[in-house]
Amino acid sequence: MIIEAGRTERHYWKDLWRYRELLYFLSWRDILVRYKQTAIGIAWSIIRPFTTMVVFTVIFGNLAKFPSGDVPYPILVYAAMLPWQFFSNSLSEGSNSLISNSSMISKVYFPRLIVPGSAVIVSLVDFLISCVILGILMVWYQFAPDWRIIALPLFLILALMASLGFSLWLSALNVKYRDFRYIVPFIVQFGLYVSPVGFSSSVVPEQWRLLYSLNPMVGVIDGFRWAILGGKSEIHWHGLCLSTSLTLFILVSGIWYFRKTERIFADII
Amino acid sequence: MSESVITVENLGKKYLISHLADNRERLFSNLLVNKAKNIFLHCGKLLASPFAKIHSSSIDFQEEFWALQDVSFSIKQGERVGIIGRNGAGKSTLLKILSRITEPTTGRITIKGRVASLLEVGTGFHSELSGRENIYLNGAILGMSREEINRKFDEIVAFAEVERFLDTPVKRYSSGMYVRLAFAVAAHLEPEILIVDEVLAVGDASFQKKCLGKMESAGKEGRTIFFVSHNMDAVTKLCSRGLFLRSGKLVDDGTPSDVIRRYMETTSRLSGRIDWNDVVTAPGDEVARLRMASFRNEDDEIITTLDIQKPLRVAIEIENFKPGTRLIPHLQFTNDSGVILFITAFNNGLDSRPLPAGLLHFSCTVPGNFFAEGNITLTVTVNTYEPVVKVHVLEHDLLTLNVEHTGGVKGTFPYGWPGVVRPRLQWEYRAS
Numbered sequence: 001m002i003i004e005a006g007r008t009e010r011h012y013w014k015d016l017w018r019y020r021e022l023l024y025f026l027s028w029r030d031i032l033v034r035y036k037q038t039a040i041g042i043a044w045s046i047i048r049p050f051t052t053m054v055v056f057t058v059i060f061g062n063l064a065k066f067p068s069g070d071v072p073y074p075i076l077v078y079a080a081m082l083p084w085q086f087f088s089n090s091l092s093e094g095s096n097s098l099i100s101n102s103s104m105i106s107k108v109y110f111p112r113l114i115v116p117g118s119a120v121i122v123s124l125v126d127f128l129i130s131c132v133i134l135g136i137l138m139v140w141y142q143f144a145p146d147w148r149i150i151a152l153p154l155f156l157i158l159a160l161m162a163s164l165g166f167s168l169w170l171s172a173l174n175v176k177y178r179d180f181r182y183i184v185p186f187i188v189q190f191g192l193y194v195s196p197v198g199f200s201s202s203v204v205p206e207q208w209r210l211l212y213s214l215n216p217m218v219g220v221i222d223g224f225r226w227a228i229l230g231g232k233s234e235i236h237w238h239g240l241c242l243s244t245s246l247t248l249f250i251l252v253s254g255i256w257y258f259r260k261t262e263r264i265f266a267d268i269i
Numbered sequence: 270m271s272e273s274v275i276t277v278e279n280l281g282k283k284y285l286i287s288h289l290a291d292n293r294e295r296l297f298s299n300l301l302v303n304k305a306k307n308i309f310l311h312c313g314k315l316l317a318s319p320f321a322k323i324h325s326s327s328i329d330f331q332e333e334f335w336a337l338q339d340v341s342f343s344i345k346q347g348e349r350v351g352i353i354g355r356n357g358a359g360k361s362t363l364l365k366i367l368s369r370i371t372e373p374t375t376g377r378i379t380i381k382g383r384v385a386s387l388l389e390v391g392t393g394f395h396s397e398l399s400g401r402e403n404i405y406l407n408g409a410i411l412g413m414s415r416e417e418i419n420r421k422f423d424e425i426v427a428f429a430e431v432e433r434f435l436d437t438p439v440k441r442y443s444s445g446m447y448v449r450l451a452f453a454v455a456a457h458l459e460p461e462i463l464i465v466d467e468v469l470a471v472g473d474a475s476f477q478k479k480c481l482g483k484m485e486s487a488g489k490e491g492r493t494i495f496f497v498s499h500n501m502d503a504v505t506k507l508c509s510r511g512l513f514l515r516s517g518k519l520v521d522d523g524t525p526s527d528v529i530r531r532y533m534e535t536t537s538r539l540s541g542r543i544d545w546n547d548v549v550t551a552p553g554d555e556v557a558r559l560r561m562a563s564f565r566n567e568d569d570e571i572i573t574t575l576d577i578q579k580p581l582r583v584a585i586e587i588e589n590f591k592p593g594t595r596l597i598p599h600l601q602f603t604n605d606s607g608v609i610l611f612i613t614a615f616n617n618g619l620d621s622r623p624l625p626a627g628l629l630h631f632s633c634t635v636p637g638n639f640f641a642e643g644n645i646t647l648t649v650t651v652n653t654y655e656p657v658v659k660v661h662v663l664e665h666d667l668l669t670l671n672v673e674h675t676g677g678v679k680g681t682f683p684y685g686w687p688g689v690v691r692p693r694l695q696w697e698y699r700a701s
Contacts, residue, residue, distance in 0.1 A: 003369060004377040018412075025409040029395060029402075036397045036438075107389045108410055109369040177297035266371040267284065 012259070016111045026101075026118035030093075031125060045126035049085050050133055053078045060198045071229050072141045078134055079228040080197045080221045082127060083159045087166075087217055088188045089123035094167025095184045098175050102269040112262050113255075116167040120160065127156075134228070146230035155223035162216045162247045168254030172261040175269055196221050202234060209239055216250065219243025274381045274462060274493050275344040275367070281375035282337040282362050282517075336362040338517045340376070344510075346461075349494040351508035351525055353501070353532050356665065358514040360497045364388060364466050367495065382461030382493070385412060389466070391451035396440035400431055400450055403439050407454045421457045428479075429453035444658040449476055456483040463487055464495040481507060499648070499665045501529050501607025529607045533646070533666075541571040543667055548588060553662040557596050557651050560628065561586040564647070564670050575670050577642060577691070578677040584632040587651055587662070594653060595621035596661070598631050601648040602640075603666070610645065610689055621654065638677045638693035641686070645670050 001011060038044065056077045094116040098105065101115050138144070174180040195217045196204075204212050212218060219240045226235045337359045344350055352360050365371045367378065368386035393410040394403050404425055408418040418425075426432055429450040431442075439447060465484065484507055488494055498504055504511065504525050511528030513521035521531045542563040545551035551558040565582040566572050575581050583600055602610040613633055616622075646669045651662035678693050679686040 001380045002377060003366065003373065003380065021415050022409045025406055029398065029406055032402065033395055033397050103389075104393050104410060106370065107392045108386065110410065110412070173297070177300065179296040179298055183297075263372045266365065 012111055016113060019110050019114060022110055023114045023117055023121065026114065027121040027125070030118065030122045045129045046133060049078070049081045049130045052085075053081050056081075056198050072143060075134075075137055075141060075143055076200065076225070076229065077198065078137055079225045080195075082130055082134060083155070083220050083224050084192065084195060084197050084217065085130065086123050086127040086159055087163050087220070088191070089126060090120045090163035090167055091170065091184060091188055093122060094119035094163070095170035095174050096181055097167070098171045098265065098269065099178075099181070105269055106266050112265060113168070113258065116171045116258075117164065120163050120167055123163065124160070145228055148227045148230050150227075152224070152227040155220055155227060158223065158244060158247060159217075159220045161251045162220060165247060165251035165254040168258040169250065172254075172258045175265055176261060191215070191217060196225075200225070201236065201239075209236055210242065213239030213242045214246060216243050216247040219247070272345065272381075273343040273379075274346045275495075276379040277343065277376070278341050278378075279376035280337055280340040280363075280366065280373050280378065281335060282359075282366060282371070283374040284334045284336055285331045286334050335517050337366075337373075340514075340517075340519045342512060342519060342522055344493060344495070346382075346493055347488075347491045348510055349488045349508045350496065350510045350512060351504035351528075352495070352497045352512045352514060353499070353504060353528065354514035356663075357516075359517040360514055361388070361466060362517075363514070364464055364495070364497060367464055380462065384462045384464060385455075385458040385460035386464040387411075387455045387458075387466065388464075390448055390455070394439060394447075394451060397438055399438055400426075400429075400435045400442070403450070404454055407451065411455060411458055413458065425453045425457050428456060440656065442657075444654055444656070445473060445476065447657050449479075452476070452480060452483075456480075460492065462493045462495065466497045467499065477503075500609070501533075501603065502609060505529065505607070526606075530605075533605060533607055533644075541573040541668065541670075551588065552664045553588075553651070556589075556591055556594055556653070556659075557661040558588045558590075559585065559649060559651065559662045559664060560588050562647065562649055562664075562667050564668060565632075573670065575640070575672045576675045577638065577640060577672050578675055579637045581635045581637075581640070581670070582632055583635070583647065584630065585649060587629050587631065589624055589626050589629055592626035593623040595655060596624050596629075597621050597652050597654065598662075599650045599652065600633055601650070603646045603648065604641070604689060605643050608689055610640075639690060640672045641688050641691040642672050642674045642679075645672060 034044070040047070053074055057074045060073075060077075062073075097115045097119040098112070104110075105112060105115070170180060170184060174184075192198075194212075194215055201212075201218065201222050213236065220243070222235050222240065340359075340363065352363065354360050362371075364386065365388070366373050367380070368384065368388065370386075370388075391407070393407050395406065398406065404422065405415070405418055409415070413421075426435060429446070429452075431446055431450055434442065434446065439450075442450070463484075481503055484494060484496070488507065494507070496504065496508060508525045511521070511523060511525040512519060513528045513532050515535070521528045542561070544561045545559065548558060548560070551560055553559055562585045563583070564572050564575070565584055566575070567580055567582065569582070585598060585600075587596065587598060589596060597615045599612055599614045601612045604610055613635075615631060615633075646666045648665045649662065649667060650660060650664075653659050653661065678691050
């Protein structure tokens with residue numbers, strides 16, 4: 001093995017595989033600590049999406065009377081809430097992950113990609129727990145999904161790529177410029193309003209559709225809705241292609257920027 | 270014929286110290302503001318307008334600092350190398366580069382074999398998790414697979430002597446238990462090359478003995494060891510080769526005793542007193558900083574030479590920033606060969622007491638007819654022990670004192686009188 005300035009580590013990807021168990025252990029640690037530190041611990045991953053769904057249903061469904069087709073409004077909202085919470089949690093935790101693990105980063109070698117990776121995995125665990133609520137909701141409203149539900153894992157992978165891509169960018173930028181941690185909550189807030197969580201994408205007029213689809217989460221959320229609600233929800237296929245390509249671009253460029261800045265992490269963290 | 274496992278060629282590491290105008294943090298918003306300023310300046314120059322006279326004090330600039338310069342050496346398999354040098358000489362930077370934590374600026378290193386680094390005890394430990402959980406976590410961070418940790422689990426627990434407390438959260442552990450557990454995990458790594466940074470500085474005597482023992486056995490197993498320490502005793506006992514770093518350059522490379530002697534000669538300070546007038550540069554952290562250390566005689570005069578029969582008074586001043594902190598200063602005396610004569614602590618093994626904030630004056634008196642002849646060097650540390658041991662100040666080899674024979678225990682004996690100390694003790698006799 002040769003250590004030299006500017007030498008791209010060919011070992012890096014091999015090392016990522018070698019350290020794969022660390023990814024598990026870091027995620028396990030974060031979940032365990034959350035469980036031990038709070039009285040409600042695991043229940044938090046259920047309470048958060050549930051209460052947001054209730055609030056949205058009351059405000060947008062009952063008061064503002066947003067159209068929901070013939071799908072019960074809570075399920076419409078919840079189907080979007082699921083991927084959105086996953087994405088926003090990944091972003092919030094992931095963007096700060098390097099800084100909060102700074103003591104490890106300055107003392108031990110391991111492929112740093114694992115750190116934001118573990119933040120995304122923790123959010124994934126929350127997501128899976130929240131899926132249980134969706135199941136309960138569907139039983140409650142006696143709403144059965146059709147064959148399109150098979151596509152759900154694909155959209156989950158899309159959500160994963162978007163979360164990881166953004167987390168890589170933000171976590172690396174946060175190490176270099178410390179004020180990025182104040183920008184993240186703003187991005188998340190703003191994203192919630194321009195993503196089809198409280199409303200359905202069908203309310204967006206045709207001429208704005210493509211611009212609107214620049215938001216990677218539009219493709220993900222529309223996809224989730226399409227898969228869960230069956231034919232009752234439409235997918236705008238051009239928009240989906242745009243969102244997907246943007247997501248891929250962010251992921252690949254995120255990995256590039258992260259690797260580039262990784263060299264100096266230990267020096268500036 | 271063993272071949273080189275580590276080859277270092279012309280290694281250099283440059284850091285950029287930024288001198289930010291107004292001393293701000295590195296912020297993205299500042300980056301934008303500065304870009305705007307630069308554009309403004311540029312336009313100003315083009316238009317030759319008053320804007321061009323923007324004062325230079327608002328410009329940020331960066332200074333280059335070479336932590337390591339042109340370091341070259343090679344290590345063969347099975348060698349045990351000790352790296353010594355003053356604080357700031359570049360020892361930790363060298364270890365960080367070898368551990369792949371940071372990249373070199375110039376030069377290259379070729380390493381053959383699996384490397385494990387122990388730069389800090391308890392990396393990744395989380396206080397809320399139990400001992401058992403932390404063993405897995407720490408092991409994984411250090412590069413052990415889950416299967417490996419399972420296999421060595423019982424050994425690790427036995428080494429750390431924490432069987433009864435395995436399932437209690439680590440925040441309840443005593444500082445000794447904490448450090449033992451952390452070292453136990455690291456001690457069971459089985460790398461070809463082991464890199465260790467001053468781990469022995471924490472913990473009590475039995476722990477340090479255990480650490481040394483483990484490293485010695487690792488050496489016997491033919492592993493290559495890279496060891497940074499200020500404990501010259503340990504370096505002499507453990508290492509087969511020494512490297513002396515000073516201000517980023519490799520100054521000496523040879524047997525441990527030769528290198529240690531060279532180090533002691535070049536770094537001792539014969540002045541009797543050392544002050545830090547600017548609190549910002551004084552050694553320490555946000556809790557406590559060392560402001561002054563001095564050798565004095567019984568009449569409170571600063572001395573550089575001590576009469577062997579007379580008592581020595583060591584006076585130090587520590588600035589305490591947090592009222593109520595239970596600071597415990599320690600004084601450590603080493604002789605010419607780097608042997609630690611003794612360490613004395615403010616509380617003398619009793620309970621610590623909370624101290625007020627501000628400049629605190631401590632002094633300690635070593636009785637006359639105790640030291641042996643020769644040079645003795647002072648090292649000062651200031652620690653707190655609750656909840657875990659934390660070192661706030663650690664300054665090695667600050668002052669040197671020359672102890673002169675004027676009589677006392679040796680009397681008029683014409684030859685040398687061996688011994689690291691020369692105490693005058695009570696003798697009794699009776700005829701039967």
